[in-house]
Amino acid sequence: MGVEYVLIGLILVCGFYVAWNIGANDVANAMGTSVGSGALTLKWAVVLAAVFEFAGAYIVGSNVSKTVRKGIFDPMEIANAYSPEHAPYILACGMIAALMAAGTWLLIATWMSWPVSTTHSIVGAVVGFGVLALGYNGVLWNQVGLISAGWVISPLISATVAYIVFGVLLKTVFYKRNPVAAARLVAPRLVFILMFVMTGLTCYKGLKPMWKRLEMDPQEPFFMLSIAGIAAVLGLIGFIITKLALRNSVSKSDEGAKGNNPILDADVSRSLAKTIKHLQRVKINSAGELQDKASSLLSEARSMQDLTLQRITTNTDSDELRQVEKIFSVLQIFTACLVAFAHGSNDVANAIGPLSAAYQAVTEHAISKTSSTPAWALLLGGFGIVIGLATWGWKVIKTVGEKITELTPSRGFCAEFAAAITILLASVLPIGLPISTTHTLVGAVLGVGLARGLNALNLKTMRDILAGWAITIPAGAILCMLFYFILKLIFIDSSWIDTIAAPTDLAT
Numbered sequence: 001m002g003v004e005y006v007l008i009g010l011i012l013v014c015g016f017y018v019a020w021n022i023g024a025n026d027v028a029n030a031m032g033t034s035v036g037s038g039a040l041t042l043k044w045a046v047v048l049a050a051v052f053e054f055a056g057a058y059i060v061g062s063n064v065s066k067t068v069r070k071g072i073f074d075p076m077e078i079a080n081a082y083s084p085e086h087a088p089y090i091l092a093c094g095m096i097a098a099l100m101a102a103g104t105w106l107l108i109a110t111w112m113s114w115p116v117s118t119t120h121s122i123v124g125a126v127v128g129f130g131v132l133a134l135g136y137n138g139v140l141w142n143q144v145g146l147i148s149a150g151w152v153i154s155p156l157i158s159a160t161v162a163y164i165v166f167g168v169l170l171k172t173v174f175y176k177r178n179p180v181a182a183a184r185l186v187a188p189r190l191v192f193i194l195m196f197v198m199t200g201l202t203c204y205k206g207l208k209p210m211w212k213r214l215e216m217d218p219q220e221p222f223f224m225l226s227i228a229g230i231a232a233v234l235g236l237i238g239f240i241i242t243k244l245a246l247r248n249s250v251s252k253s254d255e256g257a258k259g260n261n262p263i264l265d266a267d268v269s270r271s272l273a274k275t276i277k278h279l280q281r282v283k284i285n286s287a288g289e290l291q292d293k294a295s296s297l298l299s300e301a302r303s304m305q306d307l308t309l310q311r312i313t314t315n316t317d318s319d320e321l322r323q324v325e326k327i328f329s330v331l332q333i334f335t336a337c338l339v340a341f342a343h344g345s346n347d348v349a350n351a352i353g354p355l356s357a358a359y360q361a362v363t364e365h366a367i368s369k370t371s372s373t374p375a376w377a378l379l380l381g382g383f384g385i386v387i388g389l390a391t392w393g394w395k396v397i398k399t400v401g402e403k404i405t406e407l408t409p410s411r412g413f414c415a416e417f418a419a420a421i422t423i424l425l426a427s428v429l430p431i432g433l434p435i436s437t438t439h440t441l442v443g444a445v446l447g448v449g450l451a452r453g454l455n456a457l458n459l460k461t462m463r464d465i466l467a468g469w470a471i472t473i474p475a476g477a478i479l480c481m482l483f484y485f486i487l488k489l490i491f492i493d494s495s496w497i498d499t500i501a502a503p504t505d506l507a508t
Contacts, residue, residue: 007092007362014099015355016384021106023388026118027053028396029441034336036401037412039329050386052340073130073139079367088361093487094129095358101125101479113399114468117436118350123147124476129484151469154436155443162418162447183324188242192235197420198338199231265308272305329409335416352381403461405449415444
């Protein structure tokens with residue numbers, strides 16, 4: 001058996017291995033909030049994610065991917081630095097090592113239940129290979145720095161957006177005396193905005209590989225206006241359908257304010273707590289008549305807070321709030337499916353990009369800056385993602401959906417909505433902001449939790465997640481160096497390559 005066949009077998013196994021781990025870790029992010037909020041069961045989350053991730057990966061997955069992800073180094077430098085006989089095998093071994101390293105780090109992160117960026121994993125691995133193959137100066141460190149900054153920038157932006165969106169939802173729906181009627185009024189408008197944003201997200205992020213294939217630039221003004229027009233029409237259709245559906249599904253009897261609104265009461269309770277603190281300060285720092293009045297007001301405020309807390313306890317599971325959450329659970333399933341489609345179409349390249357580069361180097365005995373992606377590679381990547389999600393995705397789903405903060409369908413909707421807006425803005429704006437889907441979604445969940453106060457967050461889980469993010473790139477680099485040493489010893493430093501006399505017809 002020739003060395004090419006051994007390498008090709010290794011490339012296929014490692015490509016599937018990375019895709020499997022992407023499915024177990026990264027894809028879980030798309031469905032984590034839906035499961036955590038109770039909008040979907042784990043079984044249905046896996047089914048829907050499998051369908052939409054696979055569709056995104058196979059139908060519009062990248063046909064031409066950059067040989068080295070994000071331009072970490074120029075692969076032609078390897079062709080210049082090594083002999084023509086060895087350069088393709090050095091690149092192939094480097095890309096195989098990168099796949100092994102990224103897959104191993106994702107495996108460790110999933111075992112620890114950490115949601116980490118698959119893009120950062122493969123970037124770190126490619127950096128490790130670039131340093132070994134070309135030296136420190138051979139790596140484009142400004143690009144690495146820009147990508148690394150993304151893990152700070154993207155969650156901050158999405159957390160801010162989620163905080164604002166959830167705050168608006170509280171004021172327009174949950175703080176109303178009749179939240180069901182308010183939800184019926186607000187939901188069609190949210191669907192319009194949602195359709196507009198998700199259509200843009202699908203076109204600019206999900207269909208980006210297809211635009212490249214068709215040599216179309218989605219940043220052209222006419223193209224952007226066309227997408228905006230289509231999104232507006234779809235949004236209007238969604239608005240009308242939602243309005244009709246809610247009119248039929250939510251009866252007038254459900255709209256009536258049958259009891260107190262516990263969320264509004266909670267807000268009142270927080271205001272009373274602040275009032276009590278201020279009155280206590282007034283009482284301590286005053287004397288005489290003023291102190292007596294402060295004591296009287298303090299007693300009245302405490303009585304009002306007790307009454308409010310009692311109403312919160314009594315009405316937590318009210319029919320009105322269940323109706324409102326039912327409306328948002330439908331919206332959340334919709335956003336989860338579109339995020340899964342966009343994710344599958346893009347992030348499959350994290351497994352397929354290095355796979356294609358290594359395959360091309362071995363079969364053509366040459367190095368190219370870009371490499372065509374065979375259809376079977378997309379099929380392999382899509383299949384691996386689905387298997388990974390189905391077998392081990394539940395660990396990260398639980399972390400995102402249950403361990404950061406308590407999620408309901410309305411909170412999960414706000415998180416996914418904010419993440420979609422952030423990703424869309426990053427895709428449309430010409431500043432080239434590096435955005436990780438994982439970091440963006442986790443940041444949005446954090447923002448929703450913060451809107452209810454710091455106590456609503458599980459700070460231990462957040463500490464573990466941040467630690468995982470911080471070490472992803474260096475972990476990928478170190479692992480890749482170890483794997484590359486082993487592969488180099490087997491395939492480069494041995495006599496295997498010297499036995500190859502001429503390029504074979506494997507490419508055909």
